[in-house]
Amino acid sequence: MQNSEIAGYGPTAKVLHWLAALCIVLAWLLGTFIDDFPKSAEPAALFAHMSLGLTVLALVFVRLGWRFGHPPPELLPSAFSPWAERAAILVHWLLYALMLALPITGIVLQFTRGQPVPLFGLAEIASPWARDRALSRSVHEIHELLADSLLIVATLHALAAIAHHYVLKDGTLRRMMLVRHQGAASGRHS
Numbered sequence: 197m198q199n200s201e202i203a204g205y206g207p208t209a210k211v212l213h214w215l216a217a218l219c220i221v222l223a224w225l226l227g228t229f230i231d232d233f234p235k236s237a238e239p240a241a242l243f244a245h246m247s248l249g250l251t252v253l254a255l256v257f258v259r260l261g262w263r264f265g266h267p268p269p270e271l272l273p274s275a276f277s278p279w280a281e282r283a284a285i286l287v288h289w290l291l292y293a294l295m296l297a298l299p300i301t302g303i304v305l306q307f308t309r310g311q312p313v314p315l316f317g318l319a320e321i322a323s324p325w326a327r328d329r330a331l332s333r334s335v336h337e338i339h340e341l342l343a344d345s346l347l348i349v350a351t352l353h354a355l356a357a358i359a360h361h362y363v364l365k366d367g368t369l370r371r372m373m374l375v376r377h378q379g380a381a382s383g384r385h386s
Contacts, residue, residue, distance in 0.1 A: 204269060204367075204370065204371035204372070205268060205269065205371055205372055206266065208262060208266075209259075209262060209263075209266065209268070209372075210372055210373070210374050211374070212255055212258060212259045212262060213259070213372060214374060215255060216252055216255045216256065216259065216295065217350070219248045219251050219252045219255065220248075220252055220295070220346060220347070220350065221347075222244075222248050223245055223248035223249050223252065223343075224343055224346075224347050226241050226242075226244055226245040226248070227245050227340075227343060228343075230242060230245065243314060243317070246302065246306065246313065246314060247314070247316050247317075249298065249299040249302045250299060250313075250315065250316070252295055252298070252299055253295075253296070253299035253300070255295075256292060256295040256296055259292075260292065269371060271284055271285075271368075272360075272366050272367060272368055284356070287349060287352065287353055287356075288353075290349055291346070291349055291350060291353060294342060294345060294346040294349060295346065297342050298339065298342045298343055298346055301335060301338055301339040301342055302339055303321075304335050305332065305335045305336055305339050306323070307323040307324060307325050308325060308327070308328050308331045308332040308335050309323070309327055309332050310323050310325065310326055310327030310328075311323055357369045357372070
């Protein structure tokens with residue numbers, strides 16, 4: 197297939213994709229290593245972690261709305277069709293589900309601590325519950341499991357894109373790159 201035949205994602209879809217990826221990685225890093233911060237820096241790190249999580253939650257709603265209004269380009273056929281296409285669709289929807297579930301469990305976690313959820317320093321949502329340490333520990337474990345699951349699935353997603361590029365030598369990865377390389381398709385404008 198010639199590069200000119202590869203329909204890509206539009207600039208909005210690309211920016212939403214990469215912005216969500218960046219927020220997810222940063223939130224995961226902060227959440228994973230927050231205990232390594234000096235005690236005086238923990239509140240700021242937690243605030244940044246929660247702000248990134250809320251940003252991911254907002255981005256996933258925007259992405260889903262955009263996706264329904266601007267369907268993605270058709271998957272490129274491969275030597276592993278139709279199973280590869282089914283796996284790709286399943287992984288995309290699993291990523292969306294995890295991007296929804298993870299911030300929601302983070303909000304619930306904050307509430308089980310009896311703490312408000314800060315909305316980017318502009319406002320707060322008060323906890324509807326009193327502090328419950330046992331429930332908080334359980335929700336924390338679920339939140340960590342979802343965070344690690346999201347990172348694993350996203351890594352597999354990235355590795356599949358890299359395999360498409362270097363092993364299958366098709367245009368799958370180029371379709372989502374922010375910078376268009378010379379000779380790459382003009383792409384869709386969605």
